[in-house]
Amino acid sequence: MLxxxxxxxxxxxxxxxxxxxxxxxxxxxxxxxxxxxxxxxxEEPSPELLTFCxxxxxxxxxxxxxxxxxxxxxxxxxVVLQALNLLVQxxxxxxxxxxxxxxxxxxxxxxxxxKLQMWCLSSILEEYRRFAGPKVRVMNEQFIELFDIxxxxx
Amino acid sequence: MLxxxxxxxxxxxxxxxxxxxxxxxxxxxxxxxxxxxxxxxxEEPSPELLTFCxxxxxxxxxxxxxxxxxxxxxxxxxVVLQALNLLVQxxxxxxxxxxxxxxxxxxxxxxxxxKLQMWCLSSILEEYRRFAGPKVRVMNEQFIELFDIxxxxx
Numbered sequence: 001m002l003x004x005x006x007x008x009x010x011x012x013x014x015x016x017x018x019x020x021x022x023x024x025x026x027x028x029x030x031x032x033x034x035x036x037x038x039x040x041x042x043e044e045p046s047p048e049l050l051t052f053c054x055x056x057x058x059x060x061x062x063x064x065x066x067x068x069x070x071x072x073x074x075x076x077x078x079v080v081l082q083a084l085n086l087l088v089q090x091x092x093x094x095x096x097x098x099x100x101x102x103x104x105x106x107x108x109x110x111x112x113x114x115k116l117q118m119w120c121l122s123s124i125l126e127e128y129r130r131f132a133g134p135k136v137r138v139m140n141e142q143f144i145e146l147f148d149i150x151x152x153x154x
Numbered sequence: 155m156l157x158x159x160x161x162x163x164x165x166x167x168x169x170x171x172x173x174x175x176x177x178x179x180x181x182x183x184x185x186x187x188x189x190x191x192x193x194x195x196x197e198e199p200s201p202e203l204l205t206f207c208x209x210x211x212x213x214x215x216x217x218x219x220x221x222x223x224x225x226x227x228x229x230x231x232x233v234v235l236q237a238l239n240l241l242v243q244x245x246x247x248x249x250x251x252x253x254x255x256x257x258x259x260x261x262x263x264x265x266x267x268x269k270l271q272m273w274c275l276s277s278i279l280e281e282y283r284r285f286a287g288p289k290v291r292v293m294n295e296q297f298i299e300l301f302d303i304x305x306x307x308x
Contacts, residue, residue, distance in 0.1 A: 001272055001273075001274050002271070002272045002274065003273075003274045004273060004277045007280070008277070008281075009163070009164075009281075009284075010164040010165065011164065012164065013167055118155055118156045119155075119156050119157075119158060120155050120157045123156075123157060123158045123162070126160075126161070127162075127163075130284050130285065130287075131284065133284075
């Protein structure tokens with residue numbers, strides 16, 4: 001029996017998203033053959049997750065811990081750019097983007113990635129809401145709408 | 155600007171799901187390089203969709219139109235088995251599974267596919283609900299739970 005992490009989803013070939021995993025999710029994550037884990041929560045990853053990454057040669061990128069002290073603060077443009085700079089490099093893949101619930105920080109980064117992919121805004125927001133559920137934050141939707149994709153290539 | 159169809163999502167490598175597309179979605183669908191379209195709605199696909207499939211050499215499998223006269227009737231076991239028999243064949247891919255809204259019939263087939271992939275039921279239902287939104291039908295969740303995967307290999 002395989003147990004994907006909370007709010008797990010496939011974004012693109014070799015790109016996944018989810019909330020923070022427990023050790024019960026590790027056999028599932030192992031099957032993804034990950035090369036990178038982009039960790040967007042301000043909290044440190046659990047020691048179990050660090051060990052899992054070590055054992056499976058997964059590079060863990062903890063972004064945003066210098067910019068935020070609370071899970072309630074919105075993700076900053078700087079952190080979104082750091083994440084996208086990883087996601088535009090083929091060497092990063094296969095990769096998974098994670099935050100505590102896989103809703104807001106992850107959803108904002110994936111939303112900005114969809115802008116890079118030239119998705120129309122209504123489809124981007126539909127996807128954001130699907131993962132945010134009743135916890136939709138309009139602030140994040142505005143962030144995605146106003147995000148300037150040219151910054152990624154500067 | 156690319157406009158994915160309503161309720162579009164990636165299920166696995168080369169496997170997608172969505173609601174019924176309009177012609178505004180065709181440039182996006184073209185990029186998926188589809189080989190097959192599994193159409194689960196009882197209604198006939200639109201003439202535009204048939205033309206699009208023809209022009210792009212996509213095989214359209216209209217399942218279930220003999221078994222159901224109303225979009226409100228649940229999908230039958232026979233139709234789910236027909237869909238899964240397509241989805242276990244590598245020659246079917248890249249493929250997309252569609253119904254009117256991409257919620258119930260599509261969600262039931264994908265839920266049964268997740269059973270074949272040995273996902274635990276709670277994760278399968280989380281994914282079903284993510285796409286069904288406030289329109290969750292417990293009947294479909296029960297169908298997924300009770301579906302006997304051994305039937306696929308008989």
